[in-house]
Amino acid sequence: MNGVLGLLLLLLSAASTYVRPVVTKECDSINMFGGMCLGVRGRSTPLPSALEECQVTDTDIAFLLDGSGSVAGYEFTTMKNFVVNLIQTLQKKTNNIQFAVSQYSSGCDIHMNFNEFSRAYNWASSVRNIRQQQGGTMTAAAISKLVGQLFVSSAGARPNANKILIVITDGESEDGSNLPSAIARADAKKIIRYAIGVGNAFDSYRARQELDKIASSPAKDYVFKVSNFGALSKILSTLEENIIAIEGIAWLHSIHGRVRPITRCQESPWREDVSLGILPLTDV
Structure with a gap:
């Protein structure tokens, strides 16, 4: 020993x-x-x-939850618990990440921006107490609002941080024609996007294509599809690993003299x- x-x-x-x-x-x-x-x-x-280099970068993560009428009340509760669990898991791994939580349906509410989340006495209770909007599904409008009003310094976003948006939805948007412009604005700010589709609505080709549009490229790395809200827990560890990997790259020389990138804790x-x-x- x-x-x-x-x-x-x-x-x-x-x-x-x-x-x-x-x-x-x-x-x-x-x-x-x-x-x-x-x-x-x-x-x-x-x-x-x-x-050669070992750097840790800051990361700002925003959650966008589907609060439309097609999501049952207990499913919305399950979605909020998933968000709480993912945040708690990430907080145990690193202190370089800050969070924000929003909900959308016909409109979009930013329940806690990055500043408000960091100052919250009990952020987990605040997330669990979010009341469901129950309306339509205006996904493009919601993404545009977050790009313009959440990923900004006045809301606590850090200029040099990695920016991540996690969208959880149970169906197609009602403003799909506006998605390309919303995504273009997100791309201009270099916002990395994960799209999580829940339920059988995404069995259709058109719905799956919309998830691919919402997510960053390549879609295979940034799109998740689960059968129901209860199955969100099955992707928690994979999503956590992906986010930690985004947080930084360590560059090094191998024993053969070649430079390789290795993601942390992956x-x-x-x-x-x-x-x-x-x-x-x-x-x-």
Whole structure:
């Protein structure tokens, strides 16, 4: 046991000379240095020659919940609980993310902008107490409002932060013809968008195409479809991992002299001939 502990201390000490500590985060491996998960896998070999950069970026995440009349009351409650659970999970991983919560139907209400969320005494209760609007489904108008009124400095959005919008909806919009212009405005602000479609409405080709339009490209990486609101919990861990991966990239040299990007705390196809389980990736 003493020999194993000594090896771990030696490896972590060596790692700290290559990675500048920036932020401490919870990690599934043995420790975190500068935002990168380090863990021993396979036999020990020398560390990579250099870690060029290790930076952690801020991230602003806004949730846009479908409060239209087609969503049953208990389903709206399930959706709010999903949002609370995802936020709590992310808060355990990092302190670089801030949140905002909005709802839309015929209109769009920003219940908590980034400033209000950070100041909330009990934000989870505030989210759970959001009352459902019950109206139409004006998705494009809602996205446009968030781009212009939420992802702005006056609402607490940070100019250099990653911007993420998570849209949860149970059906097609009533203003689909306005989606291209709304998405263009979101793209202009570099807002990364996840689209979560709930229910059998998205069995139709047209509805699936609309989800693809709402989401960032490629759609396969940013679109989720679940059969019902109860199934939202099944995508929580995947969505969490994707968001953490967006939060930053660590650039490093492999032992073969090639520079590779590795996302933080994300499982990668590790090779056994590399120490600490941090590289290399397959060639890209």
